[in-house]
Amino acid sequence: MPATARKKPAKRRRSPIQSRGQATVDAIVEAAAQILARKGPAAATTNAVAARAGVSIGTLYQYFADREALLQEIGRRHVAEMQAVLAAALTGIDGLALPAAVDRLVAAIVAMHRVAPRLHQALHQSLARDHLDTIDAFEVAVEAMVSHALASRDELDLAHPALTATVLVRGLGGLIRTTLRREPERLDDPALALAMRAMILGTLGESRRRT
């Protein structure tokens, strides 16, 4: 053992201290995200990522304990971005009347899923079961947010706001994800937006306390 006793690097990750290091980390994460989105999880080998990022594999492993850790970091950043987009698309929605608010909601959810659909899908495919938590947590948060928004509108008079929120968020999410995978261009179709609007309004109407 050397004189300078290293503390056991339980996670052998070094946090970048100089700005150069930070740039390297960013380059690695970005390269990985690109490969993941364009060629899928299988193509995102550590060597390929390092090559694309323009660094050596050794450097990659200086900052990430293993491949999984890298994927997790990508997941974290991706969720943060989705969150930001969603929040931006929803600002001021409380002040709007119901129809306008619904339109805004539709646009927001679509925008959120548009952030990086291929990457989103690739992450779902490649993250080990135990590490989907980051993404799951975000989805739960979205449901909670919508639930709260629904509950605060007395006009809706919902019997079970949380349940309705769950149905709407998961339903719309699935609809958008499926469409994005099979007919991506269709997401621009105004008719689809109208149909989603109808689904939301209809569901809300049918979920009132006294039908």
Added chain:
Amino acid sequence: MPATARKKPAKRRRSPIQSRGQATVDAIVEAAAQILARKGPAAATTNAVAARAGVSIGTLYQYFADREALLQEIGRRHVAEMQAVLAAALTGIDGLALPAAVDRLVAAIVAMHRVAPRLHQALHQSLARDHLDTIDAFEVAVEAMVSHALASRDELDLAHPALTATVLVRGLGGLIRTTLRREPERLDDPALALAMRAMILGTLGESRRRT
């Protein structure tokens, strides 16, 4: 080269002729499906599958050109089973009044997704992009079926039956898949069934020709 000139085995798959061979193929497919469902795509190595099926790897490769071909076969069988379950759960639905028909539809879609959810998910993860066609085709067929069913009910007076069918099928599918992954036990919750019912009825109501 031997005297008996082999025709080039472009796809080196041998179709079983004796019943023994058929049994072997079934054992292999079943073993693979089990591993896929229980431990995920990564664990479904060809060697592991052969071991679980109780045959040697050589035998596996006698019937399947490569790993992908095996996965495709599993996909084919799985889709066939879902189709059968769905058809069974929908028999006689045309004769029912709307509310009852909707309940039946909800039950049918849930039943269909229950067939082998883990396997379903694993297939989506492991099938190469080019080979999701089998699954996609089935989903398209389901949408067409529902679309037709909706259009044939004059009482609904839908403006765009196909569009409404798409929204409903993809929406419900996403809802069920998400729930199955995150809170599987909740699929038995009657409240959720009611919420789905509300979503369907509401969406139908809001999608009429003249609102």
Added chain:
DNA sequence: AAGGAAGATGAGCCTTTGCTCAGATCCTCG
């Protein structure tokens, strides 16, 4: 019952890929 086709075997080749390590290079700061 004999020949040949169908079926089965499994050691091991070969490629891929995650990851390590011994050192080279770059920065910062006294």
Added chain:
DNA sequence: CGAGGATCTGAGCAAAGGCTCATCTTCCTT
């Protein structure tokens, strides 16, 4: 300027997994 930490390098190890092939066994046919 020079020491020492931060950063980077890349050949290559070891494990894993897809797949082949030479050979053996079982079954059908006549």
